[in-house]
Amino acid sequence: MDIFYEKNKIIVSGLAGFSLRDTFACGQCFRWEENPDGSYRGIAFGHITTVSIQEDRLIFHETSRQDFQTVWFDYFDLSRDYDTIKIGFCKDPTLKKCVEFAGGIRILNQEPWEALCSFILSQNNNIARIKGIISRLCEHFGDKLGDLYSFPSAKQLSSLSENDLAPLRAGFRSKYVLDAARKVSDGTVDLNAIFKMSAEEGIAELTEINGVGIKVASCALLFGFKKSDAFPVDVWIKRALESLYPQGFPDEFVCERGIAQQYLFHYVRLNKDILPSSR
DNA sequence: CGCCAGGCTTCTA
């Protein structure tokens, strides 16, 4: 991998196989928007960028060197060697199919609070509506930065009431978001401490929040706390495990089983015919 | 229109 700093763009080469579409559409994040030219515009950690891919090159447009180094390099998980990980996955026949279907997925390192809050809102919900709720959340309570809105902090949300969140139309999830915002902002749940914890300990910490169970906690840990061994089991993964891994999910992927999980999730969700039709 | 959505909490036997 090589990095080139040019006048108006930063180019990262040597990323053959990386797909922005697979990465942004696989259900791990909800805010990136595709432009007519195929690039994507997004905001994270209070910084905005536009990214595109040409051949094996990831290109950051109108992005400062500092933002790339302090935000986007880590956000796009550029220190991880996905080629080697995928070679490992391909030893398993099902994961091989996942890699062939959408091997361009990388797990993003999102803002911890955004990941937690987003997946609280995701429960018993569909992705199109989750996006709408999160969009309204940011527009109502985030900070306007250029043409986009930051994700509102736990502190910003902690002083709000359920009534304040009514415009989001998040239903019963609103009270869960408020409980999370309060416990995170007052230190009852220490997000920074979770980075030093195991995934198991992280689950114990996050499930102190009302409305956060093992699945939501696992998603937050995988997508916001660099816990690549966190393994969220939703209805799709549950069905996939029952029909495709009756002997259990292979142990050899333990360290990166969260990544494998995401490849599997995206594959079975968009190829419903590979799972038994009856529920 | 009815089913279901990247579940969780609460109730019930």
Place this chain on the structure above:
DNA sequence: TAGAAGCATGGC
């Protein structure tokens, strides 16, 4: 303590 009911809303 396992399993079902209830939950808000709207995409498809």
